[in-house]
């Protein structure tokens with residue numbers, strides 16, 4: 001919706017036909033132009049190629065590729081990982097970025113100012129958790145960040161910019177049951193410096209920035225959109241305070257940690 005509001009002709013797709021049609025209906029009801037193909041499984045090279053080709057021939061060019069599709073599946077610890085888990089994650093998190101990018105690359109190069117925005121995940125490239133089943137998510141999203149940097153390097157001589165965007169916790173409809181539970185909400189939000197998950201729109205606004213001319217000198221970067229959770233240790237909340245935070249008095253040793 002934000003891209004359309006900013007003047008883009010949006011060409012979407014989704015493996016989930018119902019979700020795709022709902023998006024199309026929302027944009028058209030708001031008076032915007034959107035073309036979509038569904039169902040499209042971007043992890044299948046023929047389907048990704050057909051979607052890209054259809055969009056390019058219908059509208060004559062592709063200026064921006066926003067690779068946001070992805071599905072992590074249930075979290076797993078490394079000791080429990082199966083070959084099937086590994087292959088599914090390769091397909092759901094990496095192939096869905098690789099195939100559309102590979103097929104759209106000539107179109108993006110041809111414009112002389114193409115833009116790629118890839119969705120990764122906060123912490124993926126720089127952190128690891130021993131107490132969370134994130135090995136698949138972090139491994140493949142780190143690969144997305146590395147791939148994006150490489151695209152930026154190879155695309156720069158042709159005026160192409162490529163950046164990744166790394167969300168932390170996002171309150172998407174699929175996680176509503178988790179975030180509407182007060183205990184789970186405060187446990188999760190307690191890990192975030194800003195004390196709450198992002199809304200999907202807050203993430204999309206950052207994608208729009210990276211795709212727009214406002215970011216004309218930004219390439220090869222990973223924009224972290226995580227409310228500070230990967231860089232800032234959250235301060236303790238003051239009981240009774242609505243939104244203020246307080247840094248408790250800490251020993252010298254704690255302050256050095």
Ligand SMILES: NC(=O)c1ccc[n+]([C@@H]2O[C@H](COP(=O)([O-])OP(=O)(O)OC[C@H]3O[C@@H](n4cnc5c(N)ncnc54)[C@H](O)[C@@H]3O)[C@@H](O)[C@H]2O)c1
Nearest residue numbers: 014015016041042043068069070071119121167168169170
């Ligand atoms: N929600 C979070 O907390 C969070 C955190 C970090 C990163 N991310 C990333 O954000 C991106 C968007 O996810 P979301 O959280 O909005 O979830 P979402 O499920 O709302 O959106 C993902 C969309 O991708 C589609 N999709 C999945 N696999 C596909 C395939 N093979 N082909 C075509 N479409 C496919 C799904 O049907 C869905 O509509 C993903 O790349 C995800 O990994 C999300």
